[in-house]
Amino acid sequence: MKKVTLNDISESLKISKSTISLVLNGRGDEKRVSKETQEKIFKFAKEHNYKANQLARGLSTGKSDMIGLVIPNISDNFYARIARRIEKKASRLGYNVVFSSTGESKIRETELIQSMLDRQVDGLIIASTQKNKDDILRLKKQNFPFVLIDRHYPDIETNYVCVNNNGGVVRAVEQLINSGRKRIGFVSLKPGLQAIEDRLQGYLETMNKHSFDVKDGFVQELDYDNIEKDMPDVIKSMVKFPASVEGIVFSTHFLAAAGLRELKKLNVRVPVDVAIVSFGQMSAFDLIDPPITSVIQPVDEIGDNAVDILLKNLENEDLDFEQMNLETDMIIRKSCGTF
């Protein structure tokens, strides 16, 4: 069952390709193609189930109606939810989305961006590894439409949709302080991500504001690829002397999960011995023992805004950059010791 092409229709109907193309693209009336011709064409197309080859169309029009989504990891719930939102909105507007995960690798990110460009995607939405200034600068220089999500480059002016990381962590730390903790630790990822840096700053600022010492061992930074492996030692070192923390803020949801796992293994009572707050959520955080207090990132808004901004930029070449730092929310549950 060979695919029907414009040419086939043209030959069968003895009507030129151009007319058919026009009609099938809904510009028949505009171009004053006669009703009969139009009907004949529509009828034939329907009957033979004609569908335009998007490759050919794309080659001809110079746009592919595809947008590329480059993220660290589609199996991470946070990005998956953003992806879902992006896809939903994009698809409603006639775009398909090609996605790829970088696994936080700069090299992969470079490859992926390139391969999407080769595919002629009309625009990109990128949650960058932030180790990849070169590519971002290049995209920018080429005036290629893209918007950064979740992570942006502070010294490169681009469109971005991020969250107020600093503010979110401030709330998290304040919450622990409210529930009477002074010796508060911060478990995070190794530097490299601005978002992570901002969260650390939020922690340090808040401790400072309250004149609480950030003692040795209070701040722990894990390697993205070795979280399971390193978490036991990290937690051990934090809960026992000399650090002896009474509270921990985890800078991201999977760190919180891994950290809690270790706390449990050590029979540390949460929140009695150590209260915890997670920056970022997981779907079962309310069911966990104890339920986890967490800073909520506005996932849907990130996705929606990213698509909106990108599409605006597809239509209009030279728009001002849009930069959004969305506010976080917080759900207070038992783990922070407030009750």
Place this chain on the structure above:
Amino acid sequence: MKKVTLNDISESLKISKSTISLVLNGRGDEKRVSKETQEKIFKFAKEHNYKANQLARGLSTGKSDMIGLVIPNISDNFYARIARRIEKKASRLGYNVVFSSTGESKIRETELIQSMLDRQVDGLIIASTQKNKDDILRLKKQNFPFVLIDRHYPDIETNYVCVNNNGGVVRAVEQLINSGRKRIGFVSLKPGLQAIEDRLQGYLETMNKHSFDVKDGFVQELDYDNIEKDMPDVIKSMVKFPASVEGIVFSTHFLAAAGLRELKKLNVRVPVDVAIVSFGQMSAFDLIDPPITSVIQPVDEIGDNAVDILLKNLENEDLDFEQMNLETDMIIRKSCGTF
């Protein structure tokens, strides 16, 4: 910064497009293009950062090097993990993947499949809504390469990679029986999915085998779109007289989470009053109070096999259908009352 095309190179270098195309595709030696010519071409391409337009190439070769992934919901951890695996493997083999979520809607599924076909994807991996025989039959009739994952159509012969749903549930029920429960309920989704049907059968068979009655109210089926709303009544009706279940098997991970949420609200002690097992896992199931016993689906194998089978079919037109029912595993935790 306009993109460099083959034509540009051809004009600059005074070498024909065909030669350049050959060389850049690594077939220079094979076609005995002189070393010098090859070097000139490579050098120019490098310097001017030439990248082939995949749309054009696809149009010409008739293959796009894209594979389409159609799933119910990318933000569901189960599918997200499969997607990650598929993407990883596919990308290593030179394919990009376009994905879309159907939200369990037949209409969306039809639209999405069509839009991927229009995009000229080389093949499809589909976790179908199973309300969509027509499309599957059409793909099959057209001999279009595709493989079904997670859900297949029993009366249509196709490639598929699914799990042994029946067997998984049998183990789940047996586990509850082992820990002394007789009045065991089954919370599932409204019929429509073969996988769900198989799980129900697994439950019924096992109950039957042990001569346990399946009393009124033991089997509950929720509507995919109203789980949060309907779960309270479902759980209430199950735990109190006359159903008074002592154990519940949830037919999928999110039902287990929602169900447990209600059990907790009702102050039903798990597993003392009601023991539970989940078919399918969530990342924090080990941290939940109580930790959830769950049937583990072999996510990675599903993804890997799907890609393998699909790629084989891309290379070779008429292969026999491959049909895999992968075995599940089970992680036993407190919720089933075994300890």
Place this chain on the structure above:
DNA sequence: TTGAAAGCGGTACCAA
């Protein structure tokens, strides 16, 4: 109101 033809950027066959 409709058609012819050029062009999008490649690939691949056939000559030279």
Place this chain on the structure above:
DNA sequence: TTGGTACCGCTTTCAA
């Protein structure tokens, strides 16, 4: 060893 050229399927301009 290299080049010419038709063609993939569609859009779009210009003429008729």
